[in-house]
Amino acid sequence: MALLSVNDLVFETNGKGRGRILDGLSLTMEHAEVHALLGTNGTGKSTLAYLIMGCEGYRPAVGEILLEGASIGHLRIHERARLGITMTWQEPVRFEGISVADYLSLRNPGVDIDALLDLVGLNPAIYRSRMVDRSLSGGERKRIELASILSLHSKLAILDEPDSGIDLLSTKDIVNVIEACRKNGSAVLLITHREEIALIADRASQLCNGRIVCSGNPIRVAEHYKSRHCMTCNGVECHYV
Amino acid sequence: MSELEELTACFENAGGNAGALSDAASAHLAASGHRILSSRTVEGLDVDARETSEGISAVVTVRRGVKLPNPVHLCFGMLHAEGLQRIEMQVALEEGAAAHFIAHCIFPKAEKVRHIMDASVRIADNAEMRYEETHYHGPYGGVEVVPKLAVTVGRNGRYFTDFTLTTGRVGTLAIDYTVEAGEDAVTELTARVFGHGKDDIRIRERVLLAGKNARGLIKTRIAIEDDATAEVTGITEGNAAGARGHVDCMEIVKDRAVARAVPIVEVHDPGAKVTHEAAIGSVDKRQMETLMAHGLSPEEAVDVIVKGALR
Numbered sequence: 001m002a003l004l005s006v007n008d009l010v011f012e013t014n015g016k017g018r019g020r021i022l023d024g025l026s027l028t029m030e031h032a033e034v035h036a037l038l039g040t041n042g043t044g045k046s047t048l049a050y051l052i053m054g055c056e057g058y059r060p061a062v063g064e065i066l067l068e069g070a071s072i073g074h075l076r077i078h079e080r081a082r083l084g085i086t087m088t089w090q091e092p093v094r095f096e097g098i099s100v101a102d103y104l105s106l107r108n109p110g111v112d113i114d115a116l117l118d119l120v121g122l123n124p125a126i127y128r129s130r131m132v133d134r135s136l137s138g139g140e141r142k143r144i145e146l147a148s149i150l151s152l153h154s155k156l157a158i159l160d161e162p163d164s165g166i167d168l169l170s171t172k173d174i175v176n177v178i179e180a181c182r183k184n185g186s187a188v189l190l191i192t193h194r195e196e197i198a199l200i201a202d203r204a205s206q207l208c209n210g211r212i213v214c215s216g217n218p219i220r221v222a223e224h225y226k227s228r229h230c231m232t233c234n235g236v237e238c239h240y241v
Numbered sequence: 242m243s244e245l246e247e248l249t250a251c252f253e254n255a256g257g258n259a260g261a262l263s264d265a266a267s268a269h270l271a272a273s274g275h276r277i278l279s280s281r282t283v284e285g286l287d288v289d290a291r292e293t294s295e296g297i298s299a300v301v302t303v304r305r306g307v308k309l310p311n312p313v314h315l316c317f318g319m320l321h322a323e324g325l326q327r328i329e330m331q332v333a334l335e336e337g338a339a340a341h342f343i344a345h346c347i348f349p350k351a352e353k354v355r356h357i358m359d360a361s362v363r364i365a366d367n368a369e370m371r372y373e374e375t376h377y378h379g380p381y382g383g384v385e386v387v388p389k390l391a392v393t394v395g396r397n398g399r400y401f402t403d404f405t406l407t408t409g410r411v412g413t414l415a416i417d418y419t420v421e422a423g424e425d426a427v428t429e430l431t432a433r434v435f436g437h438g439k440d441d442i443r444i445r446e447r448v449l450l451a452g453k454n455a456r457g458l459i460k461t462r463i464a465i466e467d468d469a470t471a472e473v474t475g476i477t478e479g480n481a482a483g484a485r486g487h488v489d490c491m492e493i494v495k496d497r498a499v500a501r502a503v504p505i506v507e508v509h510d511p512g513a514k515v516t517h518e519a520a521i522g523s524v525d526k527r528q529m530e531t532l533m534a535h536g537l538s539p540e541e542a543v544d545v546i547v548k549g550a551l552r
Contacts, residue, residue: 082536095546107535107536
């Protein structure tokens with residue numbers, strides 16, 4: 001049985017066919033699969049992430065989302081999280097008065113904080129006691145969010161553009177996190193703009209105009225994405241899933 | 242149990258270090274109502290404390306160049322359910338002196354208690370004072386606390402204050418602090434208060450950046466729930482070239498509670514710059530979603546956010 005099945009998902013911001021962001025999107029993911037989701041701005045990548053996570057204001061007009069065969073459409077975020085779905089946001093929020101160590105052990109008090117920080121390229125001696133607040137740079141905050149994902153040992157981790165705001169050299173850290181997820185048996189839905197990041201996935205899909213227009217081998221999908229074909233055909237001509 | 246032992250036990254329950262009161266290397270002054278129960282001073286620190294008909298009057302001086310190695314502990318409280326305590330304090334840090342004061346104001350059984358503090362602090366050139374003040378007003382909300390403080394900070398002086406009332410009820414709180422900062426002086430005023438029931442919180446803090454390159458920060462963190470009310474007025478005036486000030490107020494509101502923030506920034510010198518930010522509302526949606534995506538229930542998430550903001 002697939003870990004995640006997204007079936008014919010339609011999402012509209014204004015209802016009645018207006019402001020359609022997702023247009024009959026379907027996607028399946030297996031256990032421990034790393035699946036890259038490529039797409040340019042405004043194609044619906046983050047919207048799909050919010051729908052899977054169950055964020056407020058994100059309920060599909062049509063379609064269903066199943067986790068291990070059971071519908072999760074009626075569940076709130078924390079209920080989905082407790083079933084094994086988690087997510088990092090493109091721009092993680094800051095929290096006053098919460099140390100990095102406390103943040104990483106929110107749901108798992110026994111977690112090895114130093115190992116998690118090492119994995120995302122942060123020195124534990126420096127970062128353990130830092131606050132998860134505005135004193136952190138965007139890149140540092142993002143790395144801590146990636147470390148927190150690892151602390152949860154979830155079945156499915158949705159990473160919404162983990163590579164934005166982090167310098168190119170740190171791509172290695174993202175790869176480390178994804179490899180660690182793999183090792184933990186977690187599946188990863190990796191949302192990205194960058195085709196070179198997508199190459200570390202087992203499978204990839206390209207999203208355009210609210211639909212998946214290309215899916216399968218990451219090299220082939222990355223090539224298609226790189227061609228920017230969809231930017232001219234608007235997802236109509238290259239629809240060869 | 243003697244009154245001092247009882248006050249010490251309450252002091253410890255409120256987060257105070259009871260051991261510090263018996264430590265010969267640390268100065269302290271402990272008073273219940275209008276009675277001085279215990280006091281100790283150390284080399285370089287002069288304390289002239291007297292009982293008055295309604296409370297305590299104290300003149301505290303840290304002598305020129307003395308940097309006290311240990312904090313000075315102040316423990317003021319009232320163990321009775323009703324009464325008035327009036328504290329009058331004059332604190333002076335002479336040139337180059339440095340001291341850290343940790344004050345606990347404890348009213349564990351208060352049903353109808355008034356605590357009035359009228360203090361003046363003079364920090365001479367190159368001197369530094371830190372004043373940490375933690376209050377515990379008990380579970381009934383029967384306390385009215387009215388602290389008034391006027392501080393002057395000399396050239397290159399430092400003054401930091403941190404007021405915390407996050408456990409138990411608040412009752413009525415009306416803080417009125419004014420700090421005047423001289424040339425190259427730095428001051429930071431922080432207040433954290435959690436109100437419940439029908440608590441009424443009013444905080445007015447004013448920083449006058451009077452000297453060149455003076456710097457000031459007013460930071461207020463309030464959480465209120467039930468039918469509590471809060472009004473925070475943060476005033477910063479930039480009156481000299483190079484002065485920099487900021488007012489930062491955050492109020493988290495739950496249930497039927499009502500919050501108001503009034504940041505006032507005023508500049509009298511074109512070389513000064515003063516900024517402000519105020520955020521009032523329910524808990525931030527994105528913060529909630531992030532914590533819930535970690536598996537925390539909405540209630541647990543609110544708890545983590547509020548506790549963090551008040552820490």
